[in-house]
Amino acid sequence: MDKQLIVRGVTRMEFKRFITYLIPWFILLGIGLYAMYLVFRYGLNHTNMDNRFAFGLWIYFDLAIIALGAGAFFTGLLLYVFKRHEFKSVINSAVVIGFICYSGAIAALVVDVGQPLRAWFTLYRPNAHSMLAEVTFCLTLYLFVLAVEYVPIVLKNRKLKQIPSFLVFEFKLHTFMPILAGIGALLSFFHQGSLGGMFGVLNGQPFAFRETVFVFPSTFFLFVLSAIAAGPSFVLLTTWIVSKISGKRVVTKNVFMSLGKISGILLIVYVLFKSIDSLIWLNKTSPAVGFSAADHYGFAPFGIWILSVEIIVLGLIPGLILISKKLRAKTPWLLTGAVLACAGVALNRFVTTIQTLSLPTLPFADFLTYVPTWEEVAIFLMVIAYGVIVYSFSFRYLPLFPQERELNRR
Amino acid sequence: MDTRNKIKSDNRKHPRYGMVVDLDRCKGCGSCSIACAVENNQQPATPDMNNRTGVTWMRLYKVHNGEPFPDSRAVFVPMFCQQCDDTPCLYVCPQNAVELDPMTGIVAQIPERCFGCRYCMAACPYEARYFNWWDPVWPEGMEKTLNPDVSPRMRGVVEKCNFCHGRWQKARAKAAAEGRRELREDEYVPACVESCPMGALTFGNLDDPDSKVSKLVKDPDTFKILGQFGTKPKVYYRTTRSWVRRAVNRDVYSEKKEKVHG
Amino acid sequence: MFPWVHEFRWEIGHLIFTGGFALVLVAILTAITLVFKKVYQIYKRRQVEKILWQATFEDFPSQTRTCRHAISGVLKQRVCNNHFECGACAVHKQLIEHGIPEKVLAAAGDYGNMEIFGLNIPLDRMYHRGHTWVKQDDEGNYLVGLDDFGKRLIGKPEEVVLPEIGSRLYANGTAWKVKRGKADTRILSPVDGEVLETGDDEKGWYLKIKPAADNSDTSHLLKSGKEVKAWFMKELERLQFALASDGIGVSLADGGVLIDDLPKSHPDADWDGVYGEMFLEP
Structure with missing residues (x-):
């Protein structure tokens, strides 16, 4: 039965081995579900968040995986709208990764809010001025789009596609992909931006508050840029990891290099704007309300080093590695660049969420630190385990990499 | 912004309630906190809670001048919702659970609409918003002390000071029964103001030039904490001691900030 | 979201916000409805087998899709993008009209x-x-x-x-x-x-x-x-x-x-x- 579900002409590990490899992930999933039960049953006191540290690990995690999941919409945009056909070989995988990232983020959000059953209020009665309302709308719609994009991949499963109506539906749905890719890009632009805008509009948090560009704070555009810069790198990394674990070549080298190149160019652009933004913020925006750089970076461990690492080590350096044709042709350099790029966007999201809340705004308030509880970590790991499991099953039973069959001939 | 338009379009002149806290008078006894908790049915603290997970709409900070023993001085700063006119928490709430009441200028938190995303708590520079991390539990017998004019909040929503809105409604109902539309100055006073033995809290209509509070606001010793953020708070603080003013407020043009401990 | 819901505001920002999302939602739903409509038409016109073939064809690697005229050497290189339906292929028609595959097709009827x-x-x-x-x-x-x-x-x-x-x-x-x-x-x-x-x-x-x-x-x-x-x-x-x-x-x-x-x-x-x-x- 299992063999009947695997893509024709490719080999996958024995079913028993496959399940054995997934057991640790299922255990993590189980622990996370138990933590989820505790939070739902007894409330958010099972976390170490408090009245000032109102956002913790989960919000950071949401922002980070949504940024990394940008590879889905961006690859789709490049393939279907800009007709970069080399990305056809990774689009299915990118869609699955995007779906995992977004659904995982929403799962973490559902645990994070105090009354998840009221989440629909935002859709029914939104406050149009709230960045979070925009995020909610875009995330909901985009997850829907991602699900619709995922459906054709699922219907391409060997057994499912033998049902004629499924394959006919898949084929016709596929003709609408450019439209869905365009809508996905629009929605992603707004919610990636609004996630940044969420913090950029906080005029009560001088560490997060930024100048307005057009109608949005500058972080709106910086978040979009950093997400589309890191997204292709994340697709590159996951594809490489899949190729290593399965021991197969799944895409050709030039696809890796194209992803790296796009990531590199966008990173350089991002670093440029991020630097300008930081200078304006440190010299104009923040001093105007009485906060100097020392107020933001005077508390250990968040020294000015964190800004330099974010811009130079995890921004400029991977950018330069990835735009250099010579360096990105070498796999270790390409991977280093991609890892640093992803780490850079993760650090940026960390600074935006955690550092903002740990810094005091009242002159007599303290600098705060926060350590997540095991429940918070368990739910964080649960989402990762969920991703690994969904991806593993997708890789085993769905044609994620159309080039795989051809590339694995002797 | 919508609410402000409403205020303007309304012909009647509505009060704009505000408060002045005299830091020179406050001795840090905490009566205001207790009166507030009792008046507003705040969930009683349990041993599991700490000072940052419990609910205290009215919170006292002890601020030192940082000098060694003989010169050591401390001041108590009652901190609660500053009822900003340009309300940062109102703009960020995705589902309109925060409203600026055009009738009173009070910033209301509507727990029934709140789904506990806590974005407003991140937006508030005064740390004046509280989340119900636990299911509220009143110990046996204590539920008899609950105030019937204020509904208790459930777990998972945000709450904060609303200038004892229940008292305002009660006072208004009473005035309406007597055929009046306006409230007299002494008719509506929040519990904290009423309970303060030092008279450190002054409450009233900021738009009424004759009110005590609006006279105090004009005093040069009165200031807003973090007023430079432009959130236009309606709670003012007052002190004649320069170190206190420096310690509790971060003036934009002040020199290097003194080292203070919270 | 809707004008009759409390807190709906007739402001430009609010209208752009809700209108924008309504449009996007309508676009997605329209796309999906069109897919269902097309599927229905395919069934009605009995084109299922044809569509199934076309869907299958999309998955062929380029090796498999090599044009018959490339195989026979008339064209240097060509990958079929016409589902092997030569009757509907412009290139095939052109080749026939210009007589180029003449030497290839000349052997037609060469029984044996x-x-x-x-x-x-x-x-x-x-x-x-x-x-x-x-x-x-x-x-x-x-x-x-x-x-x-x-x-x-x-x-x-x-x-x-x-x-x-x-x-x-x-x-x-x-x-x-x-x-x-x-x-x-x-x-x-x-x-x-x-x-x-x-x-x-x-x-x-x-x-x-x-x-x-x-x-x-x-x-x-x-x-x-x-x-x-x-x-x-x-x-x-x-x-x-x-x-x-x-x-x-x-x-x-x-x-x-x-x-x-x-x-x-x-x-x-x-x-x-x-x-x-x-x-x-x-």
Whole structure:
């Protein structure tokens, strides 16, 4: 039965081995579900968040995986709208990764809010001025789009596609992909931006508050840029990891290099704007309300080093590695660049969420630190385990990499 | 912004309630906190809670001048919702659970609409918003002390000071029964103001030039904490001691900030 | 969200916000509705088999999709983007009009037998790229069978599921199904028509088909000796490739004659994958 579900002409590990490899992930999933039960049953006191540290690990995690999941919409945009056909070989995988990232983020959000059953209020009665309302709308719609994009991949499963109506539906749905890719890009632009805008509009948090560009704070555009810069790198990394674990070549080298190149160019652009933004913020925006750089970076461990690492080590350096044709042709350099790029966007999201809340705004308030509880970590790991499991099953039973069959001939 | 338009379009002149806290008078006894908790049915603290997970709409900070023993001085700063006119928490709430009441200028938190995303708590520079991390539990017998004019909040929503809105409604109902539309100055006073033995809290209509509070606001010793953020708070603080003013407020043009401990 | 819901505000910002999202939602739902409508139309117009073929075709690697004129050498290189439907292909039409494949097609009607690596390829019939042949009998009906290459690939099948008599077949749609060991595949129908009679291996043909009145196009089938030969050479090359897929590598270099029952002589090969490759069912 299992063999009947695997893509024709490719080999996958024995079913028993496959399940054995997934057991640790299922255990993590189980622990996370138990933590989820505790939070739902007894409330958010099972976390170490408090009245000032109102956002913790989960919000950071949401922002980070949504940024990394940008590879889905961006690859789709490049393939279907800009007709970069080399990305056809990774689009299915990118869609699955995007779906995992977004659904995982929403799962973490559902645990994070105090009354998840009221989440629909935002859709029914939104406050149009709230960045979070925009995020909610875009995330909901985009997850829907991602699900619709995922459906054709699922219907391409060997057994499912033998049902004629499924394959006919898949084929016709596929003709609408450019439209869905365009809508996905629009929605992603707004919610990636609004996630940044969420913090950029906080005029009560001088560490997060930024100048307005057009109608949005500058972080709106910086978040979009950093997400589309890191997204292709994340697709590159996951594809490489899949190729290593399965021991197969799944895409050709030039696809890796194209992803790296796009990531590199966008990173350089991002670093440029991020630097300008930081200078304006440190010299104009923040001093105007009485906060100097020392107020933001005077508390250990968040020294000015964190800004330099974010811009130079995890921004400029991977950018330069990835735009250099010579360096990105070498796999270790390409991977280093991609890892640093992803780490850079993760650090940026960390600074935006955690550092903002740990810094005091009242002159007599303290600098705060926060350590997540095991429940918070368990739910964080649960989402990762969920991703690994969904991806593993997708890789085993769905044609994620159309080039795989051809590339694995002797 | 919508609410402000409403205020303007309304012909009647509505009060704009505000408060002045005299830091020179406050001795840090905490009566205001207790009166507030009792008046507003705040969930009683349990041993599991700490000072940052419990609910205290009215919170006292002890601020030192940082000098060694003989010169050591401390001041108590009652901190609660500053009822900003340009309300940062109102703009960020995705589902309109925060409203600026055009009738009173009070910033209301509507727990029934709140789904506990806590974005407003991140937006508030005064740390004046509280989340119900636990299911509220009143110990046996204590539920008899609950105030019937204020509904208790459930777990998972945000709450904060609303200038004892229940008292305002009660006072208004009473005035309406007597055929009046306006409230007299002494008719509506929040519990904290009423309970303060030092008279450190002054409450009233900021738009009424004759009110005590609006006279105090004009005093040069009165200031807003973090007023430079432009959130236009309606709670003012007052002190004649320069170190206190420096310690509790971060003036934009002040020199290097003194080292203070919270 | 809606004007009748409390807190709806008639402000520009609010209207752009809610209107924008309503538009996006409508766009997504419209797209999905259109998909369902198109699927319904496909069923109504009985184009299911055609669409299934087109959907399958999209998954072929470019090797499999090589244009017949590239195989025969008329064109240097070309990948078919027309689902092997030469009748609807502009390039094919152009080539015919300009007489370029003349030398290729000239051999049409060159009756006789051809032998390539031990494969017996009679040239009194037309070949479909899914390894079936078509031959018109005296009454004008089509006889359809598996070519020698296909026969040797399948060897002795354990199960053959033939269509019912009277059922309608479509060109490039499923004609019948075959099972051999762990592998199974469907055989594509080379022509449109109604099944009149079913045969078997003994008879040498599997189906007798009455040509469809609305479509008797056979331009997609290979006819001339030169073209057929080039194609079979290409197929042998593809088979070699398919057998070398990961896992077990099998070489056919054993004297140049294809064995009668390939699965029997190479039981370790991934025949399921090979069938998918050679019978155009990825």
